[in-house]
Amino acid sequence: xxxTRHWRRIVKADREGRRGFASPPSVATTIxxxxxxxxxERLTGGGIMxxxxxxxxxxxxxxxxxxxxxxxxxxxxxxxxQSCTACADADLGEPDVETMIRCIALCHNCSDxxxxxxxxxxxxxxxVPQVARVALQACIEACRLCGDECERHAQHHEHCxxxxxxxxxxxxxxxxxxxALPT
Amino acid sequence: xxxTRHWRRIVKADREGRRGFASPPSVATTIxxxxxxxxxERLTGGGIMxxxxxxxxxxxxxxxxxxxxxxxxxxxxxxxxQSCTACADADLGEPDVETMIRCIALCHNCSDxxxxxxxxxxxxxxxVPQVARVALQACIEACRLCGDECERHAQHHEHCxxxxxxxxxxxxxxxxxxxALPT
Amino acid sequence: xxxTRHWRRIVKADREGRRGFASPPSVATTIxxxxxxxxxERLTGGGIMxxxxxxxxxxxxxxxxxxxxxxxxxxxxxxxxQSCTACADADLGEPDVETMIRCIALCHNCSDxxxxxxxxxxxxxxxVPQVARVALQACIEACRLCGDECERHAQHHEHCxxxxxxxxxxxxxxxxxxxALPT
Amino acid sequence: xxxTRHWRRIVKADREGRRGFASPPSVATTIxxxxxxxxxERLTGGGIMxxxxxxxxxxxxxxxxxxxxxxxxxxxxxxxxQSCTACADADLGEPDVETMIRCIALCHNCSDxxxxxxxxxxxxxxxVPQVARVALQACIEACRLCGDECERHAQHHEHCxxxxxxxxxxxxxxxxxxxALPT
Numbered sequence: 001x002x003x004t005r006h007w008r009r010i011v012k013a014d015r016e017g018r019r020g021f022a023s024p025p026s027v028a029t030t031i032x033x034x035x036x037x038x039x040x041e042r043l044t045g046g047g048i049m050x051x052x053x054x055x056x057x058x059x060x061x062x063x064x065x066x067x068x069x070x071x072x073x074x075x076x077x078x079x080x081x082q083s084c085t086a087c088a089d090a091d092l093g094e095p096d097v098e099t100m101i102r103c104i105a106l107c108h109n110c111s112d113x114x115x116x117x118x119x120x121x122x123x124x125x126x127x128v129p130q131v132a133r134v135a136l137q138a139c140i141e142a143c144r145l146c147g148d149e150c151e152r153h154a155q156h157h158e159h160c161x162x163x164x165x166x167x168x169x170x171x172x173x174x175x176x177x178x179x180a181l182p183t
Numbered sequence: 184x185x186x187t188r189h190w191r192r193i194v195k196a197d198r199e200g201r202r203g204f205a206s207p208p209s210v211a212t213t214i215x216x217x218x219x220x221x222x223x224e225r226l227t228g229g230g231i232m233x234x235x236x237x238x239x240x241x242x243x244x245x246x247x248x249x250x251x252x253x254x255x256x257x258x259x260x261x262x263x264x265q266s267c268t269a270c271a272d273a274d275l276g277e278p279d280v281e282t283m284i285r286c287i288a289l290c291h292n293c294s295d296x297x298x299x300x301x302x303x304x305x306x307x308x309x310x311v312p313q314v315a316r317v318a319l320q321a322c323i324e325a326c327r328l329c330g331d332e333c334e335r336h337a338q339h340h341e342h343c344x345x346x347x348x349x350x351x352x353x354x355x356x357x358x359x360x361x362x363a364l365p366t
Numbered sequence: 367x368x369x370t371r372h373w374r375r376i377v378k379a380d381r382e383g384r385r386g387f388a389s390p391p392s393v394a395t396t397i398x399x400x401x402x403x404x405x406x407e408r409l410t411g412g413g414i415m416x417x418x419x420x421x422x423x424x425x426x427x428x429x430x431x432x433x434x435x436x437x438x439x440x441x442x443x444x445x446x447x448q449s450c451t452a453c454a455d456a457d458l459g460e461p462d463v464e465t466m467i468r469c470i471a472l473c474h475n476c477s478d479x480x481x482x483x484x485x486x487x488x489x490x491x492x493x494v495p496q497v498a499r500v501a502l503q504a505c506i507e508a509c510r511l512c513g514d515e516c517e518r519h520a521q522h523h524e525h526c527x528x529x530x531x532x533x534x535x536x537x538x539x540x541x542x543x544x545x546a547l548p549t
Numbered sequence: 550x551x552x553t554r555h556w557r558r559i560v561k562a563d564r565e566g567r568r569g570f571a572s573p574p575s576v577a578t579t580i581x582x583x584x585x586x587x588x589x590e591r592l593t594g595g596g597i598m599x600x601x602x603x604x605x606x607x608x609x610x611x612x613x614x615x616x617x618x619x620x621x622x623x624x625x626x627x628x629x630x631q632s633c634t635a636c637a638d639a640d641l642g643e644p645d646v647e648t649m650i651r652c653i654a655l656c657h658n659c660s661d662x663x664x665x666x667x668x669x670x671x672x673x674x675x676x677v678p679q680v681a682r683v684a685l686q687a688c689i690e691a692c693r694l695c696g697d698e699c700e701r702h703a704q705h706h707e708h709c710x711x712x713x714x715x716x717x718x719x720x721x722x723x724x725x726x727x728x729a730l731p732t
Contacts, residue, residue: 048258048356049232051349055269058341060276075231078261086238086305089657092650093243093308101641105492108638108657112482113501115298119478122269125276126471134507135479138500145497158241166234173231272474275467284458288675291455291474295668296684299661309654317690318662321683328680414624414722415598417715421635424707426642441597444627452604452671459609459674481664488635491642524607532600539597 050075056124064127069173069180076173077118077139080166084111084146087163094157103149103160110146113139114170121177129181136178143171233258239307247310252356252363259356260301260322263349267294267329270346277340286332286343293329296322297353304360312364319361326354416441422490430493435539435546442539443484443505446532450477450512453529460523469515469526476512479505480536487543495547502544509537599624605673613676618722618729625722626667626688629715633660633695636712643706652698652709659695662688663719670726678730685727692720 053071056063063070088107091100117139120132147167154161236254239246246253271290274283300322303315330350337344419437422429429436454473457466483505486498513533520527602620605612612619637656640649666688669681696716703710 048255048262048352050262051266051345052269054345055266055273055342058345059269059273060278072231074265078265079231079233082257082261082301082305083234083238085302086235086242086307089306089308089654090238090242092653095243097646097650101646102492102494104641105489105638106494106497108489109482109486109494109497109501111302112485113497116475116478116482118265119268119294120475122265123272123471123474124269125272126468128468128472128475128511131472131475131479131508131511134500134504135475138504141500142497145494159238159243162234162237162241169231272471275470280463280467284463285675285677287458288455288672289677289680291672292665292669292677292680292684295665296680299658299665302661303658306654306657309651311651311655311658311694314655314658314662314691314694317683317687318658321687324683325680328677414621414628414718416628417632417711418635420711421632421639421708424711425635425639426644438597440631444631445597445599448623448627448667448671449600449604451668452601452608452673455672455674456604456608461609477668484631485634485660488631489638490635491638525604528600528603528607535597 050078052078052122059124061125063124064129064132064182065121065124065177066180069176070121070124073136073173073177074118074121076166076170077114077121080143080170081111081114081118083163083166084108084114087150087159090157090159096156100153100157103153106142106146106149107163110142110167113142117174129183133178133181136174136181139174140171140178143167143174147171233261235261235305242307244308246307247312247315247365248304248307248360249363252359253304253307256319256356256360257301257304259349259353260297260304263326263353264294264297264301266346266349267291267297270333270342273340273342279339283336283340286336289325289329289332290346293325293350296325300357312366316361316364319357319364322357323354323361326350326357330354416444418444418488425490427491429490430495430498430548431487431490431543432546435542436487436490439502439539439543440484440487442532442536443480443487446509446536447477447480447484449529449532450474450480453516453525456523456525462522466519466523469519472508472512472515473529476508476533479508483540495549499544499547502540502547505540506537506544509533509540513537599627601627601671608673610674612673613678613681613731614670614673614726615729618725619670619673622685622722622726623667623670625715625719626663626670629692629719630660630663630667632712632715633657633663636699636708639706639708645705649702649706652702655691655695655698656712659691659716662691666723678732682727682730685723685730688723689720689727692716692723696720 052074053067056067056071056074065073084107088104088111091097091104091107094100117135120135144167147164150160150164150167152160154164235257236250239250239254239257248256267290271287271294274280274287274290277283296318300318303318327350330347333343333347333350335343337347418440419433422433422437422440431439450473454470454477457463457470457473460466479501483501486501510533513530516526516530516533518526520530601623602616605616605620605623614622633656637653637660640646640653640656643649662684666684669684693716696713699709699713699716701709703713
């Protein structure tokens with residue numbers, strides 16, 4: 001199973017002393033309910049956690065946006081960029097590809113705009129709120145339209161259901177960051 | 184504290200029924216050792232987990248690479264793209280910016296190559312191993328050189344220390360994916 | 367001299383029958399004023415002309431924007447993405463790099479937003495005007511702010527002078543495309 | 550006609566004193582053969598010339614690659630990035646989209662790799678030949694495979710014929726730049 005295999009990889013990496021990965025949780029430390037391992041796997045899906053927050057915490061200048069909304073927005077943008085690339089590609093592999101053209105187009109646009117927005121927000125030295133504002137506004141709209149279209153296909157394409165979710169998370173994270181911008 | 188604030192946000196999002204976030208763990212379910220909450224925070228750093236694995240699990244075609252190394256590589260590429268953008272920017276804010284020029288240049292190059300590699304690997308419909316191979320080879324070299332340079336500054340710039348780690352993780356994840364490519 | 371060397375390359379490529387390059391102009395065909403060769407070199411700077419227009423002219427669907435403003439906008443976005451990357455890099459090599467930090471940050475943001483905007487406009491199958499609108503608005507603002515900052519350094523850094531020009535061209539081309547969007 | 554309209558735009562821009570555009574050529578300055586205007590339109594296709602060369606000529610440091618191959622490579626990478634995005638999109642609008650999936654996938658990959666390569670080569674402050682080398686190698690292979698696939702569709706899709714040409718130009722320009730790298 002992928003999760004387990006990958007988890008072993010994280011555990012192994014940790015034993016080798018790589019920082020940035022959690023210590024392997026003791027499964028015996030929980031009583032009833034989901035175990036810590038189960039919680040962790042449910043939360044992480046077996047993947048690698050992004051490091052945006054760790055780097056931002058060490059930034060030499062005062063951040064231009066509150067760190068909570070900022071990190072959430074950056075993580076969401078890079079995640080959504082990947083999801084939309086993957087969803088557009090999965091659409092291409094579906095037997096009903098002719099009905100997925102609009103979804104593919106919106107996913108590609110959303111992915112590109114998420115990359116640029118995630119990078120703009122990642123730059124906190126000489127942060128210019130006006131640039132961040134228009135980037136976030138573009139990203140909110142791109143995520144909204146892409147999320148709407150993916151949702152229309154959520155019943156028959158599971159990747160569209162997940163991608164719609166990711167778009168909603170990113171739309172919300174960008175809206176939160178927009179509110180947190182200095183006026 | 185950032186982590187806590189962000190964790191509350193995740194918890195709140197979950198209460199609103201958003202899928203893709205874990206249920207808030209009961210702090211009472213652990214005895215001794217770190218609590219589940221502590222484990223989760225340590226693992227996640229308060230950020231949003233990427234969804235690469237979830238989408239790939241629903242892909243309509245057979246994946247061209249084993250899912251474990253594939254997901255790790257995609258996650259690592261997008262994470263490293265973000266970290267290198269953030270580290271290059273943090274370098275710009277340091278008082279000794281003149282000594283950081285090579286680090287900045289290597290971070291920018293690494294970030295761009297990570298984006299293109301992460302996207303190439305994300306496309307599994309009509310996966311062409313030859314393209315993946317050269318993309319991965321480029322990414323391994325970019326991460327290696329960027330990691331080496333960041334490491335040189337790890338003692339005096341914490342963001343460089345973290346970025347070096349992220350580069351090492353990405354270099355390794357790309358090497359694992361390269362080994363997993365069909366010949 | 368670069369121009370001449372590169373021009374010879376174009377001429378040579380043409381002799382090899384590559385389409386997409388002009389025939390070498392006869393220098394003897396002009397009287398007085400600049401020769402055709404001089405005009406061509408002045409116009410092209412010795413570079414390769416983009417092919418956006420040629421491909422768009424063969425697009426299977428009706429374009430969502432009038433082709434004139436569309437091509438100009440796409441060409442300008444990709445040109446500005448390159449210029450801003452190059453200008454940010456040249457800034458790093460200047461002795462007064464500490465005074466160029468804001469310029470570098472704005473150039474990087476402008477470059478990323480130009481790439482995403484140029485790609486969004488390049489996609490004319492299932493063109494969604496709302497996405498194009500927000501992308502163009504973001505690009506106009508990013509180019510405006512980057513152009514303003516580069517202009518401040520135009521007197522002492524020639525690359526900033528040129529980059530400011532390219533930003534102005536792109537800002538205008540995006541504004542023209544915005545006006546040409548269907549309402 | 551697009552070319553004419555756009556040409557008027559260039560002329561108009563020039564009258565407004567924007568630098569970077571050629572002076573409007575006097576049609577009367579040529580005798581026989583194509584007029585300078587015809588030559589210019591044939592060469593430019595009505596588009597905007599990239600400014601890579603102009604900015605590189607003002608770079609504060611010694612370039613790491615001979616300027617001729619460097620400019621040709623950068624221009625070709627950005628041009629190919631745009632063409633591949635546009636061709637992948639045009640493929641989506643074709644009635645035989647199911648037969649174009651491999652072309653779409655290769656175009657997307659080529660576009661992403663061209664962007665990262667064009668940017669890596671654009672950075673000449675602290676130029677690191679090893680990074681440029683692997684980026685160029687990846688780009689050569691991506692362009693070769695994408696060009697081969699587009700060529701297979703050149704008979705029935707004009708955008709594929711043009712995109713194949715652009716890929717060949719970029720493949721060659723990257724090979725020339727690779728040869729020009731310091732060893």
